[in-house]
Amino acid sequence: MKWPHAISIKQVALAFIAGLLVLVSLIGGFAAYQTRGVTYSLERHNHDAARSELTTAVQRLLNQTQEQAANLANWDETRQQMVQPEYYTYWRDQRVYESGILPSHFVRVALYTPSGSLLATRSGEIRLPARLPADLPLHQAASWLTGEADSAVLYHAFPIYADKHRLSLLGYGLIRLDFMPALLQQEALYFTDKTSVRLTLKPGEKLSASKLLSALEFKARPDLDRLHFQTILSRTLLALFILLMIAALLALFAYHRLLARPLQRLSQDIDAMQHGRFSLQSGRSQTMRIIELENVRRSLYDYQLQLRELHGSLENQNREFHSQARQDALTGSHNRRAYEEDWEKFRLDLKNSPQGVAFLLFDCDRFKTINDTYGHAKGDRVLSLIADALVMALRANDRLYRLGGDEFATFLSRTTPAQAKQIAQRCQSLLEASVFSDLGINEPVGISIGIAFCAADQLEHIDDLPKQADIAMYTAKQPGRNRIALYGEDTERASQTLVASRETSALFQALASPGMIEMHYQSIHALPGCKVDYYEALARIRYHGSLVMPDAFLPVVSSRRLEAGFDLAVLHQIDADLSSQQLPSGIGVSINLSAQSISHPEVVSQLLELSRHSARHPLILEITETSLITQMAEVRTYLDLLRTVNYRIAMDDFGTGYSPLRYLVDLPVDVVKFDISLINKLGQDNRASHVVADFARMMSEAGYSLVAEGVETDVILRKVKSLGIAHVQGYLLSRPVPLAEVAASRAIPHAGVKCVT
Amino acid sequence: MRSCLLCLLMLVFPAAAHAVIVQQLMRPGIAANAEYLIGDRDKPAVLLLHGFLQTREFPTVITLAHGLQTEGYTVLSPTLSLNIPNRTQSLACEAAHKHGMEEDIAEIRDWVDWLKSHGHRSIVLIGHSFGSMQLLAYLSDHPDPAVKAYVGTSLIEAQIGSTFRPTLIARLESLIRNKQNALVTYPLSFCQKYPSTPEGLLSYVLWDQPRVLSALKVVPVRMLLIMGDTDSMLGQGWLKALQHIQMPMVIVHGANHFMDGEHEFDLLDHTLAFLRQTPERASK
Numbered sequence A: 001m002k003w004p005h006a007i008s009i010k011q012v013a014l015a016f017i018a019g020l021l022v023l024v025s026l027i028g029g030f031a032a033y034q035t036r037g038v039t040y041s042l043e044r045h046n047h048d049a050a051r052s053e054l055t056t057a058v059q060r061l062l063n064q065t066q067e068q069a070a071n072l073a074n075w076d077e078t079r080q081q082m083v084q085p086e087y088y089t090y091w092r093d094q095r096v097y098e099s100g101i102l103p104s105h106f107v108r109v110a111l112y113t114p115s116g117s118l119l120a121t122r123s124g125e126i127r128l129p130a131r132l133p134a135d136l137p138l139h140q141a142a143s144w145l146t147g148e149a150d151s152a153v154l155y156h157a158f159p160i161y162a163d164k165h166r167l168s169l170l171g172y173g174l175i176r177l178d179f180m181p182a183l184l185q186q187e188a189l190y191f192t193d194k195t196s197v198r199l200t201l202k203p204g205e206k207l208s209a210s211k212l213l214s215a216l217e218f219k220a221r222p223d224l225d226r227l228h229f230q231t232i233l234s235r236t237l238l239a240l241f242i243l244l245m246i247a248a249l250l251a252l253f254a255y256h257r258l259l260a261r262p263l264q265r266l267s268q269d270i271d272a273m274q275h276g277r278f279s280l281q282s283g284r285s286q287t288m289r290i291i292e293l294e295n296v297r298r299s300l301y302d303y304q305l306q307l308r309e310l311h312g313s314l315e316n317q318n319r320e321f322h323s324q325a326r327q328d329a330l331t332g333s334h335n336r337r338a339y340e341e342d343w344e345k346f347r348l349d350l351k352n353s354p355q356g357v358a359f360l361l362f363d364c365d366r367f368k369t370i371n372d373t374y375g376h377a378k379g380d381r382v383l384s385l386i387a388d389a390l391v392m393a394l395r396a397n398d399r400l401y402r403l404g405g406d407e408f409a410t411f412l413s414r415t416t417p418a419q420a421k422q423i424a425q426r427c428q429s430l431l432e433a434s435v436f437s438d439l440g441i442n443e444p445v446g447i448s449i450g451i452a453f454c455a456a457d458q459l460e461h462i463d464d465l466p467k468q469a470d471i472a473m474y475t476a477k478q479p480g481r482n483r484i485a486l487y488g489e490d491t492e493r494a495s496q497t498l499v500a501s502r503e504t505s506a507l508f509q510a511l512a513s514p515g516m517i518e519m520h521y522q523s524i525h526a527l528p529g530c531k532v533d534y535y536e537a538l539a540r541i542r543y544h545g546s547l548v549m550p551d552a553f554l555p556v557v558s559s560r561r562l563e564a565g566f567d568l569a570v571l572h573q574i575d576a577d578l579s580s581q582q583l584p585s586g587i588g589v590s591i592n593l594s595a596q597s598i599s600h601p602e603v604v605s606q607l608l609e610l611s612r613h614s615a616r617h618p619l620i621l622e623i624t625e626t627s628l629i630t631q632m633a634e635v636r637t638y639l640d641l642l643r644t645v646n647y648r649i650a651m652d653d654f655g656t657g658y659s660p661l662r663y664l665v666d667l668p669v670d671v672v673k674f675d676i677s678l679i680n681k682l683g684q685d686n687r688a689s690h691v692v693a694d695f696a697r698m699m700s701e702a703g704y705s706l707v708a709e710g711v712e713t714d715v716i717l718r719k720v721k722s723l724g725i726a727h728v729q730g731y732l733l734s735r736p737v738p739l740a741e742v743a744a745s746r747a748i749p750h751a752g753v754k755c756v757t
Numbered sequence B: 001m002r003s004c005l006l007c008l009l010m011l012v013f014p015a016a017a018h019a020v021i022v023q024q025l026m027r028p029g030i031a032a033n034a035e036y037l038i039g040d041r042d043k044p045a046v047l048l049l050h051g052f053l054q055t056r057e058f059p060t061v062i063t064l065a066h067g068l069q070t071e072g073y074t075v076l077s078p079t080l081s082l083n084i085p086n087r088t089q090s091l092a093c094e095a096a097h098k099h100g101m102e103e104d105i106a107e108i109r110d111w112v113d114w115l116k117s118h119g120h121r122s123i124v125l126i127g128h129s130f131g132s133m134q135l136l137a138y139l140s141d142h143p144d145p146a147v148k149a150y151v152g153t154s155l156i157e158a159q160i161g162s163t164f165r166p167t168l169i170a171r172l173e174s175l176i177r178n179k180q181n182a183l184v185t186y187p188l189s190f191c192q193k194y195p196s197t198p199e200g201l202l203s204y205v206l207w208d209q210p211r212v213l214s215a216l217k218v219v220p221v222r223m224l225l226i227m228g229d230t231d232s233m234l235g236q237g238w239l240k241a242l243q244h245i246q247m248p249m250v251i252v253h254g255a256n257h258f259m260d261g262e263h264e265f266d267l268l269d270h271t272l273a274f275l276r277q278t279p280e281r282a283s284k
Helices: A009-074 A076-083 A085-098 A179-184 A209-215 A224-275 A280-285 A291-325 A336-352 A367-393 A417-433 A456-477 A495-512 A550-559 A563-579 A601-613 A632-644 A660-666 A676-682 A687-701 A714-723 A739-746 B008-012 B059-070 B101-117 B130-139 B165-177 B198-205 B209-217 B238-244 B263-275
Strands: A107-112 A142-147 A152-161 A169-178 A192-198 A206-208 A217-220 A357-364 A401-404 A407-413 A447-454 A484-486 A517-526 A531-543 A546-548 A588-593 A619-624 A647-654 A671-674 A705-708 B019-027 B030-037 B045-049 B074-079 B123-128 B147-153 B184-188 B191-196 B222-228 B249-252
Touching: A009 A076, A009 A107, A009 A142, A009 A152, A009 A169, A009 A179, A009 A192, A009 A209, A009 A217, A009 A224, A076 A085, A076 A107, A076 A152, A076 A169, A085 A107, A142 A209, A152 A179, A169 A179, A179 A192, A206 A209, A224 A291, A336 A401, A336 A407, A336 A456, A357 A367, A357 A417, A357 A456, A367 A407, A367 A417, A407 A417, A407 A456, A417 A447, A417 A484, A447 A456, A456 A484, A456 A495, A495 A531, A495 A546, A495 A550, A495 A563, A517 A563, A517 A739, A531 A550, A531 A563, A550 A563, A563 A588, A563 A601, A588 A601, A601 A619, A601 A632, A619 A671, A632 A647, A671 A676, A671 A687, A676 A687, A676 A714, A687 A705, A687 A714, A705 A714, B019 B101, B030 B059, B030 B101, B045 B059, B045 B101, B045 B130, B059 B074, B059 B123, B059 B263, B074 B101, B101 B123, B101 B130, B101 B198, B123 B130, B130 B147, B130 B209, B147 B263, B165 B184, B165 B198, B184 B198, B191 B198, B209 B238, B222 B238, B222 B263, B238 B249, B249 B263
Parallel strands: A447 A484, A531 A588, A588 A619, A619 A647, A647 A671, A671 A705, B045 B074, B045 B123, B123 B147, B147 B222, B222 B249
Antiparallel strands: A107 A169, A142 A152, A142 A206, A152 A169, A192 A217, A357 A407, A357 A447, A401 A407, A517 A531, A531 A546, B019 B030, B030 B074, B184 B191
8 A cells, every 4th residue: 555645734634623523423323323213113112102092092982982872771761762752852962962971962872773773763863874784783782883975983883771681672772973083082192193093984884893993094193202302312413513513623723723834834934944035033923832833943943043043154154265266365356266257157147238348468577587586475476466456446346357377357347448448557557656666676567458349239259358358468568569459459550469369379279179289209319329219299280271380389378377278288189199109119209298287187187098108109208497396296296196107207498497406306307308508508618518518427427317409410419429418309310290200201210310420 | 460579589588588679560661660678567568759850779768768677667669760661860850751740649559559469558658858749649649548657758849940830830731732742841849940741740830839738638647747947948938837737747957858967867766756656467
């Protein structure tokens, strides 16, 4: 059996009340059934009593008639009439009634001769038979009924003797009476319904008195006590039912008021709590009459109060966390996450309320130099001051976002290009007014501002605004500009900006479209035989049929902090190249990676994925030594991880950056690639050449595998060989070529390799 | 003699039988009965007659009868038939009365004859009330020589209330002459309405106080009247009238018409005292 769905407390109450009523109805019905049985028994008893009573009444009437007949027979005056009937009518019509022998004129008497003939015939005797029936035993009294026109008549014939010894018969007497009136006038009929008593006799039909009872039809008189009892019982049952109904309604009302409604309210409050619509005011005001429910309500209210307080506290904390998560800790402005969320929301809002929008991109001029010159702390302070100035310059509702490094942005709603330029100029003015000398920075700190504008009727291009602002910002950075550029207005007048725009576009498209990045491979030769040991994978962007070289797009990558994305795209392409197996097995691949990418989880994950090729192609990660590695411990951790999957770590462009020795000491470097600026020193015959040579020798002896980059002359090649450097790389030996050419050249042993001996 | 005697007990147990019911056919279809209380043969027999419309069962009569029997007197107490066969009940005033003084006298005569036929040669007639008058009427009409004495107790005339008797008599006589036999209703004696044939009524009505007094004066036998001085039934001045004609009379002080109560003994004593003075004769 499967229970139905949950039912409400009202349904329970209704079911209970209905059950109670059904039970009471059943009891009432049972009582009514029992009463009916008793009533039926009483009716039977009543009918029997009526029968008995009627029998008695009939017998009494017969006895009475017989008694009257006996009195008449023994009456002297009757005998006198039999002998001297001269005054018979006086006797018949007057004396029998005056004497009290016959009660009334409803009872008639007639006298007959011994032969059965009427003693005297007069006009008043037409209702009495002229002769007695011959078939009656007239020697003794006899009774019978005869049907007459409109009634049943009882006749009683009796003999009249001259003496008490009945020796001399004088004649007969005949008493006639209307049976039904005589029967029914008896006052002793209590149980018989007098109106129902019937004796149906056809005219002339004769019925002996002995069969009278069986021919008599009757009904019992309704028992008034029983009817009264039934009425009382019915009223009692009705009253009981009404009382129960009223009681049930009152109980239902009370149940509803005291239990159902409070419980419903509690349920609603709990639902409201679940949906966060609970009103403390309503919970406080409405008390409940049932103590337990009131306790539950109070507990619920208190619980809700506490929950609300807790919720409020959590909301505050959430708000704080949310604010913190969206705030740049250094400058106090909004961070990149806030920018992305706000920009997305702003874009959606614009669909409902089109308006002119300006996107402003701020970039600190020469910040890298300032940072490198004055250290990170002062660099951070500079950024903070810049942010303060920008916030002050913006309108009240405008937000400033720090996108990364020294790059800030804002988007202005309900504005025009002129207003946007005006705000940009205000930003520059306030920044110029800022005092940086307190930080020990004497050089002027300025910002370049790129502005992109989208009119209300051109909102379909809203997504291009950041890119356009970026282009405008680069335009602004061009020498001779006023460091504020509006895309579409200022950028069209600057051809160089067009180029920059092309390279930037190529970069962004390459990042968005796999396949645009094309890897070229430059061989690295093992000395002294100049055998190709591995290739350095170098990225190019194929844009509209031509290649965009790294020196064109890497600054954009650096300035836009796109290192991780760019490196991921490069890794994907290398993975594809290695998977094509165009490189011969055993030939390693060296991969350039920015230091910022090393701490990026996706990059690390991709490197781990790429390590599956290490069995076929030894893999080397080249980290540019000039890259600013700020989180040394974290980078080392990742590098250690990568080494476990057979990556070798190479320090690229060694000798061009900062604190090279610290990097060598702190990072797990296997290979050191001397920058071309150091290698070129080897071709000189001066102290610098000696320093480099000694340093290389020392590094080699320390166990580092050295690679000489930029070997472009035989002189330098020989010098490198003499220094014991293990590998060389440079245009002298080979230029970076596409993978297809690498594969083709590998088909010709030592093709194109120029190695001095 | 038109009589038959039913004396079963006397026939079977003559010594033990003290009372029998005697029946005589007085007229065709009209039988009458009497109680025959047997006493000493050497004492006069008493014919004791009841009052107006009464029977021998009337208390005054039956008490006196049994008292006399106790004293050894034979008593015959008949019930006048009043033209009713074997009448046993006192006749109602309102009944159709077809009897008259003549039939009554005839029945008295028959019962006297019956006594004589049974050996009683000394007969004393004792009547009560109207019966005293009827016995007086008998004595006035050739009484039997065996009748030796007459006792009239509470003797009364035929009272007719406030009706003027001559007028009534004249009317009745007129009806009779015209042979109009329809019942006439007039007061008679204690009956306020007395339906009767004109002849019957007239026979009684004629016996007014003067006629009774006249009859008393000519009674041929020894006689005694026993009257009560508180008898309300009596006509005004009736006792004085009786005293005036100097009839032998005993007045029982305090006795009413029925001489009941303690006066039953007075009645019996005065009657016995009278009887003792009556000459006796053996019946056989």
